[in-house]
Amino acid sequence: MSYDALLWLSFGGPEGPDDVMPFLENVTRGRGVPRERLLEVAEHYQHFGGVSPINRLNREAITAVEKELAAQGVDLPVYFGNRNWEPMVEDTVARMKADGVRRALVFPTSAYGGYSACRQYDEDIERARAAVGDGAPELVKLRHFFDHPLFVGAFADAVRAGLEQVPGARVVFTAHSVPESADKAAGPPEEGGRRYSRQVHEAARLVAAQAGVAEYDVVWQSRSGPPQVPWLEPDIVDHIDALHAAGVQGVVVCPVGFVSDHLEVIWDLDNEAAERAAEHGMGFARAATPNGDPRFAELVVELVREHLTDGPVRTLSEFPLAGCTVNGAPCAVGCCEPVKRPAR
Template identity: 55%
Template structure:
């Protein structure tokens, strides 16, 4: 089994009650000099949903489903869980793994793409947790980018198809895929032979459209920008793009958040509130396709990604972009932008 004796799910983390919100946001932005009033502004997004981010419960359900899938597939590895910004914290999970005698673990990170914030920062946080535990901490390797895995694409395609099926006349319909905007200096994913973050998102979007049976036009846009206006970020923003589509005569927009594996606050607030309000003001019919369900596609994808590493199972990929080899150092260089204006949460 390639020497692995455990799996750990590594996620961003999120508050699970109103009293958690500001402490969580302070954790996310620690050391960045974010004014308290900015954090209070973002906190209102969470309070709109009772102070609860869905991401922790999503992680619990994924782990339960994956444990059952491991049993059925003959993968005899325990699954741990550690978050980067809210309990259960990554350092506590690594501490428990060390106490349990784990020597080498495989990290399933809940971001499908490359870029500093969606890949390298996870690796840095894993390494920081290991350093805090000490020399006895297990080695922890991260799974590869999985934006073009059949399970990832299939999960989004089913949700997009379900939204499209609600539209009787699709003549003036546009499908719009969104992902988290990042500073352009953080685009690199895997060195000169690799693809940029925006290339990965564009390929995933095209694959989802194809597998959903959508032959009409689609666009890739960005959301949840949080940096200073002086710094170049990926554009256009989804709200600005909705204005362009309305001016072009589009009457119905289906938005698929292909950059997000689950419905967390950035999806619920930025798309279901802000973008929906923009569309309503423009007279556009607006449908937001769901993120993947925790089903055979999603759970099978995580099983496959583990099997690639523990038993040399073949890679399952639908895309044509260069694939990052997780056994080689150097993906997603740490080109950090200046501190953002405010935090966007999960």
Template identity: 60%
Template sequence: MSEYDAVLLLSFGGPEGPDDVMPFLENVVRGRGVPAARLAEVAEHYHHFGGVSPINQQNRDLLAALRIALDEAGIDLPLYWGNRNWHPMLADTLRQMRADGVRRALGFATSAYSSYSSCRQYRDDIEVARLDVGPDAPEIEKLRHFYDHPGFVEPHVDAVKAALGTDRRATTRIVFTAHSIPTSMNDASGPDGGLYRAQLRVVAGLVSAAAAPDVPWDLVWQSRSGPPQVPWLEPDVNDHLRALAKEGVTDVVISPIGFVSDHLEVVWDLDNEARETAAELGLGFARAATPGTDPRFVSMMRELVEERLYASSSGRRLAPWDGSGPSCRPGCCPAPVRRPAN
């Protein structure tokens, strides 16, 4: 008998209507000192889409696809879904799991990389939710990072190939993007310049080598939201597009390798803002797709579950061992030291 009795999809969450937007954003930035003007600006991005985040339906679709994949593999574990910042809130989901008799579950977070916000914060939020639920709250063991798993990388490869097309010019550049984080958070995620940035460079290299080894590429950042005096990873994608135009680049393919699906940060920050920047500069612009519910990505999720169910140590990886481990270690991805602003 398995020592696990459920699988929990862990995600960021997003508003389901206009009235949800500001309460959701306040949950996201609570205690981080994000300027009110920036919060209002981001709120308008959600209102552009009717106040509905695309991430919610994407998670519903992902759960439905995973249910089929688990059933086909003979894995009869119930699926649950809990968010960090909006309904279904993680604590409410854990209460339902407890009521259903779940004692110990595997948690899949919709984030592939190592950093506090993309890894450790999920674990911290799980413990806060368990305290909220109280006695007999289910234990949740977060599954490993999957940035270099073929099921994550290969959909990105095919998406870049499709975005490049067959009639590309010698002055084309691939621009890989990921959510910017404070440099202190990146530095805290691991050695050698931080695991977060290092892992993203690994994926960019893997995707580029398989999709178009003859096309130069860059890794840049998007969607920063912190106080302006706090250093974040740079350059910003829009600043980078301006620099490329000055270098003589004529066409760009934007590949959001930092994301598993078309979050709001993809459909607004790239499909709207970066596309507008490219148009102003006269750059040809194409945006590569994210994995979403690609069957290879869903199969990867099933494989990660199987690794833990059957104590497998042979999980598929495309990159050399980086020390991030087959599962999250107790001390992984610590929070950065917060220094008071000058």
């Protein structure tokens, strides 16, 4: 099947102090998050001048992908759209239609399954096509890639680099926490749910094995919401406390759940986790995320070529392939449905 373009679909982030609150209101719309909590999170962004690195890093990654596409002789223009901040995906899909794009592949900047990591991107696609209306391009979302050799290899090298900074450190993998109820609903019922957390654990296992790490931990970060709602635990900062109590002298933290340095990575890890380790006198290093690694652009183009040329589908795990969707339709019945929130 032929395609006219590639849509790079991401989360979005503020690019100045005045963007922060409108951005956070977009992120939390319909969730009933108190304004006090938004102001608290806004301070994290203001700590960095009101700028998240995510849009800049996405643009740099897109440039690398464009070069890799050209190097491999693939003629596909790359468009950039976000869920929560400019360039908004609705506007981008409208521009694609105006440019004559009829069918495009979509690369979501998440390697995993689950609602916010996968199905919400399906909803973004469906919403954008509905906003554009008749003539909106057909959009085919690429699959999960948490177990792709290039993704695993980039993280494995980053872990090894961290261990060179802190020899003998405990390796701790992190990913964004989600409510327990959302994780249980992640994946089709016949697979037993928990697609997100199972994939994160598998990615950590693969990275550790390739990095030559025999013992490691998988923990979570960036939880939000009321304290009475159970989320995936333990939290990274609490885990550093536990490692210190157990006599561990150093830690290398690998944000295996992220493809780039989101605000959550540079705040929760480079600030809060690093500061807690310093308070305990522990060595600390944070492994790099992969989107600046040349292999990341190669990975994206390989996922594209799976559709263009029926190229080989490379994975390192036995997990079933998932995540590829057409026009926002879920890849399986009952897969990663949003959890209904109780009435307030």
